[in-house]
Amino acid sequence: MTTYTPRQAEAIACLREPLQIIACAGSGKTQVISQRIASILAQPDVEPKNIIAFTFTEKAAAELRERILSILEKEDFDTLGLAEMYVGTMHGYTLDLLQRLVPETFKFSVLTEITSRMLVDRSSRKSGLTGCPTSSSGTPYLHRFLHSRLFLQAMSVLREDTVDWDQVPAGVVSAFESYTRLLYEHAYFDFTEMINLAVQLLEDGDDDQSARVVRQHVRNDVRYVVVDEYQDVNPLQERLVRGLTQFGANLCVVGDDDQTIYQWRGSEVSNIVTFKDRYPGVRQVTLGENFRSSEGVVEVGRSVAERIPEDSRLPKAMVRAGHQKWQRGDMIARAFGDEISEAAWICDRLEAMRGLAFSDTAEADPRGLSWSDFAVLFRSVANDAGPLVEEMRSRDIPYVVKGLNRLFDSPEIQAVVGVFRYMAGLISVADLRRLWDLASLLPVNAGWAEALAVLDEGRDFYRGQRWGVYNIQRLYLEFMEVLGLREETVPGDPVRRELVFYQLGKFSQAISDFEQIYFNTDPLQKYEAFAAWLEHQARRYYAESDGDVGYATPDAVVLTTVHQAKGMQWPAVFLPCLRANRFPAKRQGGLGLFHVIPEVAIGEADRYKGTLDDETRLFYVAVTRAQKYLFVSFSPGPNRLYRRRSAFFDHCAAQQWFSTRDNGVPTDAPRLEPRARVDIPSVTLSFSELKYLFECPYQFKLRFLYGFNPPIHEALGYGKGLHDALAEVHKRAITGDLTSSQEAESLVTRHLHTPYAYPELKATLHRAAVQAVQRYLREHETDLERTVHSEKQIQVHVAPGVTVDGRIDLVRRLDTDELAIVDFKSTARAQDEDVTRDQLHVYAVGYEELTGQRADLIEVLNLDEEGKTIREEVEDPLLIAVRARIKEAGDSLRENNLPRLPAWGEQCGKCDLAELCRDVPPSAKSERRAATGR
DNA sequence: TCTCTAAAGTTTTTT
DNA sequence: ACTTTAGAGA
Structure with a gap:
């Protein structure tokens, strides 16, 4: 049982008045929020759907969700309906709100x-x-x-x-x-517009139909709103919070004004600083106890924060409350003559400190420090990390860098880019061949000539074919296939093969991004635009290392930016390259925001400039990441802007807690076998991910870990449109409004969005959709009033760290009074029946966890004319088996054990990526061509 | 201490 | 592509 300090307990118990929790670094904030949400749920009249908890990132949301669940499980709490508690980002919330309640936005x-x-x-x-x-x-x-x-x-x-x-x-x-x-x-939302539209509806009166529905829902259901990282909220997001609490919901905001580091993205510190004045009867609780760090780290952090002018801060004093002891020599500030000796010193330190005894908590047995216990934080990894990376490589110290390598810098991707430069007529065949040899990508028996033929056919833009035929993604996949480029044929060892395939997968992702916008463009122009985009823009956007292959965290030193380190902690932290003009950073020149929008038009425009105070807050975040060991250092940078020491370095060096000389690690310091902290990564799977994982683990890997995407199909959007039209029908049915078959036309017009279809196809799809909806309405006229739920959100917590979430299309009562879970399919080429059954049993498990009710039947309802309906009973043994299979799937995912099927199987025939995996047997070839249109 | 010129240029979430 | 900064020269 966790024990709480009086302040923490006060925050947890305060459920009536608006609450502001000011949480210093390391004050156990997430635990307090989680426990407070558990006490909200413990009240007899509160249901999970009454609660909204906002975090800033998906990662933070996953952590909070897992923490809440573990508290509830420990307290043996009934978790019925828990899937309907919202824990996530504001973007996710507003999108979900709109796409549940405002039919016009379903297709967005x-x-x-x-x-x-x-x-x-x-x-x-x-x-x-x-x-x-x-x-x-x-x-x-x-x-x-x-x-x-x-x-x-x-x-x-x-x-x-x-x-x-x-x-x-x-x-x-x-x-x-x-x-x-x-x-x-x-029919697009950008990241701002989904929040903006939701805010408009919440602020509008009740005369607009959509606004009325949204406001009604908020009035009835939203009773508790929690906002984490409140200091990073921008004015629009603050309006969202206002809108959600306007009917009397309780509001709790949590944050630390000293950790505002995203003001250049619009966060407004004054939100948190003036919160007390803007809401009536606010209770303020300051969590000033830092449980994370030693006294030295805490005191230095406090002194850094005090460099921020008092009138723009909330008054607070951080004190040490944890068990870490400060000892002379734990914190060192050193200046060097050049970058090389600074990097060498850091590596010496890393090697000397590995194995030092360290206790994670007061109770835990000490362990020896391992590589992953060290972090090196940079103001700019891209500009400053080079020399250290070089040194670590030469000494064989394992490391991971976040943000240094750009995907497009690698020779492998340059070879692939060459393909498209060739397509646009910018380079010759010989140039292309040179690029591929340079990248050593060609398999031993590469079909180079055949692969070139694929390109030349694709380059014949005047064959008079439809534009959609000149599909970049298809050309890319076909080129790889004909070349015989598969993971096991990539030259080199398995580690390189995996990395290369990951890069090729990311490139496929980049093609998808491009074709989403440029699908309907004249082929020649499209290929030219693609080559230009690869050349000028794509390189800035795709980082090589932002997704690690697999879920496992390696035991390696982390090199990252201060921004990305927010919310994390390490026993030992290095802050190198503390140079004037870098940290604090100097302002950037160039055409800026204020050339477009004058300063006077924006309230508090300064925050978009990046002020000294902002940099100070960033340095505060950097310092407070350390639990015990903290090393700040300086060396002059490669050009004259960075020759002087940072004021932050001098600040540290002046503190008594720092030593300015390195006397080495004391020889009598206790040492143990290095043992990395074990993190069990949590895995959340969507239904479709689970489907692929069940079907073929390697297909899952190609799609979701590497990022390979199948070519865009011209009819894309048809199934979704049908789905959305029926969702509206059922939602209306629940409120007693039964749709007649005459409305099919207007339903389809509202919901069918087929942006990649040429005009003739568009018309065909429209007609087919109207017919399907009419048929459905005719055949199910009498069932409609027995609709129980439409688009029901469910969540299954299979095992610690393994969660599945998704939506059930429809739950309805049958004539027989049995309860049926229904899933709609809209393509004759329906999936493997086994998978569909498994999937439906997952729905059944989820439905039971959500409502406590057992469904009697599961149905797959095909909306096509000749499509058949599958119906079967829900059986206990199957439910248990499915749970076990999900857990197994989650485990193999964490172990990165995702093998191919042992032999060509029926699933392979339906897999768009089969050629990236194995040879297609001659018997399957013709059928495959018919199915995939190749 | 003022004025001019050359040289340099960060951080990144959100389905 | 324009603003900030360092450093030289007055």
Whole structure:
């Protein structure tokens, strides 16, 4: 049983008035939030669906969810309905809210930073980009490609910030209008727009139909809102919080103003600083006890925070409360003459400290420090980490770098990029061959000539075929297939093979991103645009190491940025390269936000500039990551801007806790066998991921770990549209509004979105969808009123760390009064029946966990004319078996044990990626060509 | 202490 | 592509 300090207990027990928890670094914040949510749930009249908990990242959400579940399980709490408690990001919440309650948005899809930029560049006039004026004399208007990033930043700020529209130039206003119009025309949300739309609906009166439904739901169901990392909330997100609590829901915000490090992305510190003045009757609880670090680390952290002017901080004093002891020599500040000796010193230290005895908690037995207990934090990994990486490589110290290697720098990807430079006519066959030899990518018996033939056929743009035929993804996969390039044919050892395939998979992902926007473009232009995009833009966006292959965390020293280290801790932390103009960083030049939107139009515009205070907060975060050992160091950088010491370095060196000389690790210091801290990574699987994992583990690996995507199909969106139309029908049925078959046409018009179809196909699909919906409404006219749930969110916690979540299409009562779980399928080419049955049994397990009710039957209802319906009983042995299979799947995933099927099987015939895995037997070839259109 | 010129340029979540 | 900074020269 966890014991809590009086302050922590006060926060946990405070459930009535608005609560602000000011949580210093290492104060056990997540535990307190989790326990508080458990006490909310313990109240007799509260249901899980009454609770919303916001985190900033998905990772933080997963952690919080796991923590809450473990508390509830320990307290033997009834977890009925728990899937309906929302724990996640604001983006996820608003998207879910809209796509559950506002039928017009069902068909919307989400643009990423990459795809929104492509959209803006592709439609540079319609998006408002090239009509957007600036205040710089050299650049009266923004340019295509060059300024799309800046343009999108301005478009976000206009919605996320408090804007005085009278101060915004008319040209910028009309560019903004063009941009939002373009989004809605294409049924896209960017990351800001989903929150923006939800906020509009929450703030609107009840006269708009959608607003009424959304507000009604919030009024009835939302009773507790918790916001973690409140210091990073921007003004729009603050409005969302306001909107959700406007009908009296309790609000609890948690954060630390000293750890505001994303202000350049819009977070507004004043939200947290003035919270008490903006909400009535706020109870403030300060968690000042730091359980993480030694007194030396805590005191230095406090002194850094005190460099921030008092009037922009909440008053607080962090004190040490943990068991770590400070000893002279634990903290060292050293300056070096050059980068090489600084890197060498860090490596000496790492080697000398490995094996030192260390206790994670007061109770735990000490263990020897291992590689993964050390972190090196940089202000800029991309600019400063080079020399240290070099040194660690030469000494064979295991490490992982986050943010140094760009995917497109590797010779392997340059070889692949060459393929598309060849396609665009920029290089010759000989150049291409040279690139592939240089990357040593060619398999032993590579079919080079055949592969070139594939390219040349693809390059014949005047065959008069439909544009959709010139599919980049298909060409890429076919090129690899014909070349015979598979994971086991990549030259080199298995480690290299895996890495190369991971890179090739990421490239496939990049193609998908591109084709999502450029699918309907004249083929020649499309290939030219792709080559140009690869050359100029793609390289900035795709980092080689941002997804590690597999879920296992290696025992290695972590090299990362301070930003990415937020929320983490290590026994020993190094902060090297503390140079003036780098940390604190100097402001960047160039055309900036204020050339588009004048400073006076934005409240608190300073935060977009990156001030000294912001850098100080970042340094505070860096320092407080250390549990015991902290090493700050300086060496002059390669050019004259970085020759002087950082003020932060001098600050540390002046503190008594630091030694300025290294006397080495004391020879009598206790040592133990190095043993890494064991983290069991938690795995959350969606239904579709689970489906692939059951079907073929290697297919799962190719798709989700490497990132290979099948080519875009022109009819994409048909199944989703049908699905959404029926979802609306059933949701209305629950409220007693039964849809007649005359409405099929308008339902399909609202929900069917087939952006990749050529006009004739579009019309065909529309007709087919209307017929399918009519047929469904006719055949199920009388069932509609027996609809129990539509799109029911479920979640199954299979074992510690293994969760499956997904949605059940429909739950309804049959004439026989039995309860049936229904899943819709819309393609005649239905999946393997075994998998469908497994999947449905997962639904049954989830439904039982959610409602405590047992479903009697599971049904697969095919919406196609000749499609058959599968119906079968829910049986206990199957439920138990499915649970065991999920757990097994989760375990093999964590062990990265994802083998191919032993031989070509029926599933392989339906797998789009089979050729990347093994030879297709001659008997399967013709059938396959028919099925995949190749 | 002022003025001019050359040289340099970060961090990154969100389905 | 433009603003900040260091350092030279006045």
